[in-house]
Amino acid sequence: MKPGQPCVVCGDDATGLHYRAITCEGCKGFFRRTVQQNIVYKCKGIEQCEISKSSRNICQFCRFQKCMDNGMMKSLVLNETERIAKRKMISDNRERRKMEQLRAVLRTNSLADKQDEFQTRINQVTANYCKILDSSLEYKFKSDIKSERLLELTELVTQQIRQFAETIEIYDSLNHSAQEEIIEKSWLVVKVLQIIHEFNPTERCLMLANNTTYIAARGDYSELDYTTKIFENLINLAASFHCMQLDNRQLALLSALLIYNPKNVKECVS
Incomplete structure (x- = not known):
């Protein structure tokens, strides 16, 4: 991702690769909530609404469709159980790294030595x-x-x-x-x-x-x-x-x- 690269959905400043598409935090959260809650939207027009930073909240159907069209994948969105498991894994890994660092310090400055x-x-x-x-x-x-x-x-x-x-x-x-x-x-x-x-x-x-x-x-x-x-x-x-x-x-x-x-x-x- 290049500095200042725009979100492929609404054009706002992108923050990274989210669900296989470079998007902003707003579109990332919108896509995740839609998939997790299995929300079905309807377009009041002809399903060709313009999606920009200022208009992205007007038609959620077209916004979600644009997310999909630009490569965002529903299969990458974790459900509640998967999200809890991932958080636990991250927490466990963080604690394991801390313990490894602590053991390294103790080995270096061992009281036994x-x-x-x-x-x-x-x-x-x-x-x-x-x-x-x-x-x-x-x-x-x-x-x-x-x-x-x-x-x-x-x-x-x-x-x-x-x-x-x-x-x-x-x-x-x-x-x-x-x-x-x-x-x-x-x-x-x-x-x-x-x-x-x-x-x-x-x-x-x-x-x-x-x-x-x-x-x-x-x-x-x-x-x-x-x-x-x-x-x-x-x-x-x-x-x-x-x-x-x-x-x-x-x-x-x-x-x-x-x-x-x-x-x-x-x-x-x-």
Whole structure:
């Protein structure tokens, strides 16, 4: 079909080959409806009416006859059952092509092909976690003042978590301010994760730094001091967390996710 070719029935712009004749959409639909509904027309004249774009709706008999005279074939018009079957076949073929494309993508980017690489990375993260974060934290305080001791301990914990973060390759892709920001925003929650993991459900106690053990307080919670309430809340959190029974690999990956949470940094890549 050539661009701008007219409909052989009415002269309107043709859209393609329909039922073996080059026609417009209007004449295609008219011919299909006539055949499907088995409509019989009558001409009010002598069956020689002129059919054009402007007059094609005046005499349907002559329009249908001109369709036939120009090669449109009734046998190519599908009935309802055939049309449903054709639509289903087209739909099935479309879905089959989608599945073939999906399988091709999966073959190209198969997770199975990456399994060894993922496992190696997981093993590395776990080993670094056990070496740096899961090791006992022993420290001799320089001061006897509680507030200064807390600052010393905070700095020590922050340093540990930074060392662990540095072992994960994405760390080097961050600028300095982003590196500091992820540590600042994650060190406490990562340390809390460690503390509640060291929970003894039988004794209801937590293992803290310097081999210190905190045992759940007895008595009315409302009468406890502020610091004791914090540890009591940790005890309750640890008791809920204990049922998950996370191993070191899971703790390592969870700690890494907490550190590299996108919410912890505004501009991740330098």
